[in-house]
Amino acid sequence: MDINDNEILEVVNKKGFKKIFQFDNKQTIQLQGGHICPEDVLNSEEGSTLTASDGLKYYIFRPSIHDYIMYGIKRHTQIVYPKEAGYIVLKLDVRSGKVVGEAGTGSGSLTLIFSELVSEKGKVVTFEKNLDFLNNAKKNIEKFSKLQNIIFINEDFGNSNYKNFFDAFFMDLKEPWFYFEKVYIAFKNGGNFGLIVPTTNQINQSINELEASNFLVDEIVEIFHRKYKINPNRLRPEDIMTGHTGYLIFARKIK
Incomplete structure (x- = not known):
């Protein structure tokens, strides 16, 4: 995923959870019960499935207004x-x-x-x-x-x-x-x-x-x-x- 530090991104899951965050390639993304590593974000495409440390699946997007x-x-x-x-x-x-x-x-x-x-x-x-x-x-x-x-x-x-x-x-x-x-x-x-x-x-x-x-x-x-x-x-x-x-x-x- 072609992103830059400080870019605004969003992770969502099928249960309705949404999190907007400012990306930092040195910080993990903290979620409800687990986290996603920044390397996983960098290696993904928009709309890709990311698996958090607790096993839950999330999807990554650039957020709408x-x-x-x-x-x-x-x-x-x-x-x-x-x-x-x-x-x-x-x-x-x-x-x-x-x-x-x-x-x-x-x-x-x-x-x-x-x-x-x-x-x-x-x-x-x-x-x-x-x-x-x-x-x-x-x-x-x-x-x-x-x-x-x-x-x-x-x-x-x-x-x-x-x-x-x-x-x-x-x-x-x-x-x-x-x-x-x-x-x-x-x-x-x-x-x-x-x-x-x-x-x-x-x-x-x-x-x-x-x-x-x-x-x-x-x-x-x-x-x-x-x-x-x-x-x-x-x-x-x-x-x-x-x-x-x-x-x-x-x-x-x-x-």
Whole structure:
């Protein structure tokens, strides 16, 4: 397997265990009850079967963005889950060449997705006033991606002075309505705006303030994601699921 030191890899087994790790050719990979030697990784191909010291079989891959976000990033904050992230990028029309803004970088999960989608032709500008959160997000993203299209800004978005700049903007803040007028100015005409809030009273205030700030509220949605047990003889849902994570609100800039 053609890999380099510090590359991010993933081992999985058929019982659902997954581990994301940064490869070091001098360190064994510690697992549930055993370990895998680095030499076995170097001598394998992606998708190969590796037998751990306790006899259990694992498979080695380069992780998808989904798995890296769910199992690999270091979380200093709650993340935007993939179940919401996929819908967000479609609603905001995030694609190659777009300029995307984000207020509330958090642990960087959504920032990473935005960066990969806009590609080297686009740009992501993310605001996070907590320096520890911002530094952690940078490390999380730099481990996975080599793209240089993110501008990290360690300040409150309210202190920014962008005008007619963003194609899309996403906000994950406790009181987002304080920034609606500022983001309106920062948008290009027709810009796609999205935000996530955890409670219904925040929805009420957000709707009122969005309309007062000359946005057209397009949709309010909550997304559920239920997994099924991978057993063809006893096919049924998993016993535990991630329930409520947040409400998504989408709007467009109007004149």
